[in-house]
Amino acid sequence: MEVKQVILHKRSGEVKQHCKKDGVLTAEVASSRVSHLGRFGTGLQYFYHHLSLPNHNLRDVSVLCSYIHLQKLEVPHNKIKDLSCVSHMPYLAILDASHNEISDFFGFQPPKNLKEVNFSHNCMTKMKDLSAYTSLSKLDLDYNSFTEISGLERCCELTHLSLTHNKISKISGLDNLPLTDLCLGGNQMERIEGLENMKSLQVLDLSLNRITSLSGLQNLHLLGSINLEKNLISEIQECKHVHDLFLLRNLNLLGNPVQEQPDYRLSVIFLLQHLAVLDQEKVTAEEKVSSVNKYDPPLDVVAAKDHMTNLVYQLMQPQVLYDSTLPSADSPYPMLVLTGPQGCGKRELAHRLCQEFSEYFAYGTCHTTRGPYLGEVNGSDYHFVSEEDFQTIVHMGKFIQTMKYGGHSYGLTRDSIEDVAREGLACCVHMELEGVLSLKYSHFEPRYILLIPTQLEKYMGHLKSRGLYTPSQIDMAVSRIDLYANFNRQRPGFFDNVIPCDDWEEAYQMLGQVVKDYLLLDEQGEGQNNNRASPDNRSTVSGHGPEEKPPSDLSRSVSGTMSHSATPLDPSDPAYRNYSTKIQAQLSPQKSPAELASIRRREQLVREAIVGRSPGVYSQLFKSSAQTAPSSLQSHDPDTHFSEDSSSDGSRASSVLSVPSSAGALSVLGHTLETHKDHMTSDQTPDDASPGTDHLATVITPSSERRPGSNIKPILPPIPTGRKTPAALSPSPSPSPNPAVREQGEANKEG
Numbered sequence: 001m002e003v004k005q006v007i008l009h010k011r012s013g014e015v016k017q018h019c020k021k022d023g024v025l026t027a028e029v030a031s032s033r034v035s036h037l038g039r040f041g042t043g044l045q046y047f048y049h050h051l052s053l054p055n056h057n058l059r060d061v062s063v064l065c066s067y068i069h070l071q072k073l074e075v076p077h078n079k080i081k082d083l084s085c086v087s088h089m090p091y092l093a094i095l096d097a098s099h100n101e102i103s104d105f106f107g108f109q110p111p112k113n114l115k116e117v118n119f120s121h122n123c124m125t126k127m128k129d130l131s132a133y134t135s136l137s138k139l140d141l142d143y144n145s146f147t148e149i150s151g152l153e154r155c156c157e158l159t160h161l162s163l164t165h166n167k168i169s170k171i172s173g174l175d176n177l178p179l180t181d182l183c184l185g186g187n188q189m190e191r192i193e194g195l196e197n198m199k200s201l202q203v204l205d206l207s208l209n210r211i212t213s214l215s216g217l218q219n220l221h222l223l224g225s226i227n228l229e230k231n232l233i234s235e236i237q238e239c240k241h242v243h244d245l246f247l248l249r250n251l252n253l254l255g256n257p258v259q260e261q262p263d264y265r266l267s268v269i270f271l272l273q274h275l276a277v278l279d280q281e282k283v284t285a286e287e288k289v290s291s292v293n294k295y296d297p298p299l300d301v302v303a304a305k306d307h308m309t310n311l312v313y314q315l316m317q318p319q320v321l322y323d324s325t326l327p328s329a330d331s332p333y334p335m336l337v338l339t340g341p342q343g344c345g346k347r348e349l350a351h352r353l354c355q356e357f358s359e360y361f362a363y364g365t366c367h368t369t370r371g372p373y374l375g376e377v378n379g380s381d382y383h384f385v386s387e388e389d390f391q392t393i394v395h396m397g398k399f400i401q402t403m404k405y406g407g408h409s410y411g412l413t414r415d416s417i418e419d420v421a422r423e424g425l426a427c428c429v430h431m432e433l434e435g436v437l438s439l440k441y442s443h444f445e446p447r448y449i450l451l452i453p454t455q456l457e458k459y460m461g462h463l464k465s466r467g468l469y470t471p472s473q474i475d476m477a478v479s480r481i482d483l484y485a486n487f488n489r490q491r492p493g494f495f496d497n498v499i500p501c502d503d504w505e506e507a508y509q510m511l512g513q514v515v516k517d518y519l520l521l522d523e524q525g526e527g528q529n530n531n532r533a534s535p536d537n538r539s540t541v542s543g544h545g546p547e548e549k550p551p552s553d554l555s556r557s558v559s560g561t562m563s564h565s566a567t568p569l570d571p572s573d574p575a576y577r578n579y580s581t582k583i584q585a586q587l588s589p590q591k592s593p594a595e596l597a598s599i600r601r602r603e604q605l606v607r608e609a610i611v612g613r614s615p616g617v618y619s620q621l622f623k624s625s626a627q628t629a630p631s632s633l634q635s636h637d638p639d640t641h642f643s644e645d646s647s648s649d650g651s652r653a654s655s656v657l658s659v660p661s662s663a664g665a666l667s668v669l670g671h672t673l674e675t676h677k678d679h680m681t682s683d684q685t686p687d688d689a690s691p692g693t694d695h696l697a698t699v700i701t702p703s704s705e706r707r708p709g710s711n712i713k714p715i716l717p718p719i720p721t722g723r724k725t726p727a728a729l730s731p732s733p734s735p736s737p738n739p740a741v742r743e744q745g746e747a748n749k750e751g
């Protein structure tokens, strides 16, 4: 840009040469202060008339009438009362006449390009119509005595308006202005009103007023900064009015009574999670996390806290060895958890299951602080206790998980599980999702079956017909269906099975089939014994492992697959159930391909040793157990499912390795399938996969990958037979009730 020095044009006759008396600006002084160049930010200079006369004690600036080319006039901190000279400056764009004694609001003809005006610290009392000042974009009227905002309606370029420290009690006349910055601090406002249509507002200063509520800000979606320092806001809930302002980054509530509220800062940070600065202090990531964990903790956090609490209290107790937690080489303590939203039928199904499969399961009775419904039996449906007693049990470290639901506490004690374990049975319990999450942190490794309503109307109808719930309780129960469905969708394998429970009879049939699949009870046995399932109904699987067994339609519809994706328990890892081992496994870093290959080789060795194909390093281990006591195993532990023609090791291997599981193999509710096929190489067809170990070799997974919530988990162990039965209690091996097993047992004895 060409730089030019220009000579200021002055109308000669009107120029006063000298300052005649104090406070009168002379042409000489004025000329000496005029600069003709401006600068761009880039450093380039441009043609520009600028006069700056701050702090000159000036009263009379009428000499400036002849400075018609002025574009910027700065006369702050003087004693000017009259600025009519501005009428002669048609090119004026910026005027700073702050800290003067002007009482006449815009007492001059409008320069058509006037953009920025600063009249702060003057003596103005009344605003007048500024329709002619169409270019005005920034207006500073702080520290005057205005009582009302008016006359700005047609300033359609006005983006910055400051009227702090006036006497304004109401915001008005700013509708539809394109204001981005509005400062009204130090006035007399009690309410925020008249801002509804100022959609462009980004910065709002309402400090030093008497405002009690944030209502009136809710539609200002571009707001990024609100200063409400020193007002009368006393409720944290007021922040809800600005909750939906997603661009709000800076909020100042210093000097408001609300600051006295307990947990004020965390609560506000929780309510306004986009804030970056609160009360002039940066909001840290730690504060954001703490606030969420405090006021709306994710389910995982709740479960982790619950687990931690119970564990700590448990550790504080004298240590006791429990039947249910004694480590065993091949299996964790068997448990079945039915989960789903309230009133979905899981409790009834659990009771029925325990009745019908009484040789395998017993109901694990939870504690609750809610009162019994009509017909409920203390100690059977729940242990009904007071909140005080419940807390005492918490502090005794007896719970393995607890949860709050509908204002009541629920919890499952180790003793409840232990009562069942002593009977030699598996524990069957029902609980909500939070309970499942907490239980997954414990060293128990139950099967989790989700019972979920798919017909909303029917489910609601059922809840209503129970006559136990208020409408809001029903709403809550219904809303939790999505929670379960999303969990199932987002965490494949979290639940081992999903069963729609719109029709309880159908649901029970499915549940029964799933359980029979777990227990390896075949349909033949069921046919012989009608609905009564017992250890005698167990299948004979050797020679045609479960892979070959055509799955029933029911199990297919439930699991969505006929594959057996169960991961066999690694027999070489007897300490798997050990709690610290498990934690270590969870924390251990991802295995490298080489490590995985090595683990697979080791497992392959184990498998081969088990089926007797190679005398691997582990063969002795299993040989001894299988060879020394095959008949006793067959007669005492029918759930290991030895077959007629099983010749010790091989049959054990096939029974252990092939228990069907639908973990990670569900298609219900959008669940991704992990099918038999998934475990095959691309050129294999399902038929190609030979039953038994070859196929299983493809599904085996390193034990270190097992973890709570994983879709790969150890098989549900054989459920111990009811030690209650006289046969099981007899000291000498009694003949197995199953003829096939009996024969085999006798053959072995003879052998």
Ligand SMILES: Nc1ncnc2c1ncn2[C@@H]1O[C@H](COP(=O)(O)OP(=O)(O)OP(=O)(O)O)[C@@H](O)[C@H]1O
Residues within 6 Å of the ligand: 340, 341, 342, 343, 344, 345, 346, 347, 348, 366, 367, 370, 401, 402, 403, 405, 410, 411, 412, 430, 431, 432, 433, 434, 435, 436, 468
């Ligand atoms: N220990 C526990 N942990 C977590 N949830 C539990 C526990 N015990 C019970 N629940 C669940 O708490 C919810 C409320 O139970 P409650 O027995 O009071 O209600 P309900 O109306 O009888 O429902 P439901 O018929 O499903 O049991 C139920 O979903 C129940 O399964």
